[in-house]
Amino acid sequence: MIDNSRTPPAQAEEPSTRKPHGTVIYWFRNDLRIEDNPALVDACHHAENLVCVYCHPPATLDAQRWNLPHPGLHRQRFVASTLTDLRQQLHARGSELLEVNMDAVEFIPQLANELGSSVVYCEEIAAPYEQDEVFALRLAGLTVHTRWQSTLLAPADLPFKPEALPDVFTQFRTIIEGNGVQPPAPLPALRSLPALPHNYSQIAKKWAVGLQHAEASLLQSDQRSSFPYFLPAFSGGSVAASAHVESYLKRKLPHSYKQTRNQLSGLDYSTKFSPWLASGAISARQIFSALKKFEAEHGANDGSYWIWFELLWRDYFRLLHLKYGRQLYFAKGLTDLPTPAHDEEKFKNWCLAQTGDAFIDAAMTELAATGYLSNRMRQVVASYLIHELACDWRAGAAWFETQLVDYDVYSNQGNWLYIAGRGTDPRNGRRFNVQKQINDHDRDGAYRRLWDKSESEASDQ
Structure with missing residues (x-):
């Protein structure tokens, strides 16, 4: 499912070493950041002109099966603030974000046609719906380059192939720690991006029409929230994410994490990294790098270790998708149990x-x-x-x-x-x-x- 041979470069190539093949589309998915984004680095290395796009996803088959809205208004609002931050990051580097309320499978081939392009770069997501999207784009005649980049550990650095992943997390953790496997260092943010194509403004004007976030913006802000995303400090995007990590470490909260992590309410009982990690506003490697610096300065204990432990769990669930793929979405899962009852x-x-x-x-x-x-x-x-x-x-x-x-x-x-x-x-x-x-x-x-x-x-x- 994944080409694990394509590991992140140690550093960005100089512009003179690029091998442009015209206009390239970069499709942002769950990697809404500029820093430590190897797939975006790949795209920049091979693009003469670059167009960055984000397609608001339609309801997945799982949501449709149970007649549920998708996504909910809370996530819409958080993602909207994340995209605002990303747009500002791109603009500061001479680029823009083309954001549309369309299925990527419908939109990207049309955009490629208007750009005279056939090349798309994006992150790899090893889940059925997301895999089907890439497959459909390739069927439409596009060359789609994907990059596995959401784990803390690089699959190529593991002491086993993905298909040999232990079926018990404790065994996985023991092997990782026993072999001293460490994450690659995060890549720095790109200082500039390839230029926009000459007809970008006309294309953006056409496709951005009708983009709305009004419904989500009408949500009331509940002051009891343990993650008050309506406040600037908890808003989406890389700026807020980095500031939160810095604040969490500065207050030495990692040292008490293991003791407080099972509490039910409050701002500081857990790290609250997950919303930014989920949207890709910050990477696990960026967080781990900051955590190691904290431990070097203030010392390590069970609490700071437990943050690494939880990041490993996050990796494990991702690696399970490389091993089992669609089986994880069957009613029986990985067992021989019958389809569950439902009321x-x-x-x-x-x-x-x-x-x-x-x-x-x-x-x-x-x-x-x-x-x-x-x-x-x-x-x-x-x-x-x-x-x-x-x-x-x-x-x-x-x-x-x-x-x-x-x-x-x-x-x-x-x-x-x-x-x-x-x-x-x-x-x-x-x-x-x-x-x-x-x-x-x-x-x-x-x-x-x-x-x-x-x-x-x-x-x-």
């Missing part, structure tokens, strides 16, 4: 925070109100849907896809398979006892009071 009414009540369980309903209220949920509560509500309500895990995964500001196709699929017992975990699923979770994490009822649905509805009046 449409119970699923609807779960989505609407109307299950009757105050703890679960508080979490689902928070998710709908903010587009964010702590890792602990994501696991608890997923377990409740699967094991207590006997609903199809794929429906829950699709709901998270529509709701989360930090939706990541790899982690979302991996975590739902994990809870459902249809992935690689040997424990045959994780069933969380709701009362135990309350005793462990909300004994005083603060979380349930904070997100009591009646209180939330009253605050909206």
Whole structure:
């Protein structure tokens, strides 16, 4: 599925070594940044003129199957601010971003025709819908160069082939740490980009017509949010992402991360890196590089190690896609279990925070109100849907896809398979006892009071 031989260059080539082949299209996907973007570097090295595009994705088949909106308004709003930041970064380097509300498979061939181009560069995403997009563009006659770049570790540096990835995360981690595998250093931001083609302004005027973010902009800002993306410090884009990482490290929060990571509410109990990682506004390698500098200056402990541990989990879910691909999206997952049962009414009540369980309903209220949920509560509500309500895990995964500001196709699929017992975990699923979770994490009822649905509805009046 992936050409792992194409590893990132150690440094950007000088302009004189470029081998231009006319106008090139760079298709931004989940890599909305200029710094540490090897695929963009590739495109710049081979382009005489460059056009950068972003296509707002339509509903995926998973969302369509369960009649869900895609994407939710919270993510629309966060991505909109990310694209504003990206547009500014491009403009500062003499380029622009062509943003359209069209399916990439429909739009890019038409754009290529108008540009007289047949070459597209983009990041590789090893998920079915995203793979099908690239396949369709190639069927349309385009040459599409993809680059695997979203993992912390380079697949070519692993001591095993992707198809030999251990099926247990602990084994994977032990092998990685035992062999001393380290991430490549992040690439610096490009100082300039190839020029726009002479007819760009006419093309941009034609295709940008009708682009709207108005609906998402009407969302009310909930001050209770643990990720208040409506505030400048938590807005989308590389500027806010870098500032957040710097602030998190400056306050020495990595040292307490392991002790606080399972809390349910607040700004500092977890790193909050995930929304920027999911959109690609910052790379895992940039974060790791900053973390190592922090440890060199302030010392390492279990907390700072645990951030590396979580980044490895993120890598593992990505590498599972290289090994198993579409199998991860089958109803049975990687098992021989039958297709799960599903109760449409119970699923609807779960989505609407109307299950009757105050703890679960508080979490689902928070998710709908903010587009964010702590890792602990994501696991608890997923377990409740699967094991207590006997609903199809794929429906829950699709709901998270529509709701989360930090939706990541790899982690979302991996975590739902994990809870459902249809992935690689040997424990045959994780069933969380709701009362135990309350005793462990909300004994005083603060979380349930904070997100009591009646209180939330009253605050909206």
